[in-house]
Amino acid sequence: MRDYAAVLTARPDDIRSALLGRRVDFSRIFSGHIVAERATARAVLPPELARRAEHEMLALFRDYSAHIRAWTPARIEAEWPAYVTAVRALQMRLRGRFDWAERELFPRLYPLTAAA
Incomplete structure (x- = not known):
């Protein structure tokens, strides 16, 4: 996410080459993270909290998928400021999820490290 944010700030001349590979990489990483988080949540959280966490993560992934479908390369180039705003909004949600994992999962x- 930091790398992607840096590209957004720089507004590269060749947006397609700067972003598209990173989008694919992030999608792959995010998909893998969902699987790992689901397994971890099921292992350490009470069942209801694990289900809620899974539903929230899947909602985030659906929104991310909709974002990717909506923001085609041509649209990104044509509407750069709006794209940057949309990406930053998704990144804020993901950071919120990281904060949740720090509080609830880790x-x-x-437990010994958290108590120290």
């Missing part, structure tokens, strides 16, 4: 995974 202390349960590493």
Whole structure:
């Protein structure tokens, strides 16, 4: 996300080459993260909290997928400022999810470290 944010700030001359590969990479990483988080949540959270966490993550992924479909390369180039705003909004949601994992998952995974 930091790398992508840096590209957004720089507004490259060749938007397609600067962003498209990164979008594919992020999608792959995000998909893998969802699987790992789901397994971890099911292992350490109470069942209802794990289900809620899974639904929230899947909603975020659906919104991300809709974002990718809506923001075609041509549209990104034509509407750069709006694209940057849309990406930053999604990144804020993802950062919120990271904060949630820090609060809810990691202390349960590493209880001795969290207590220190």
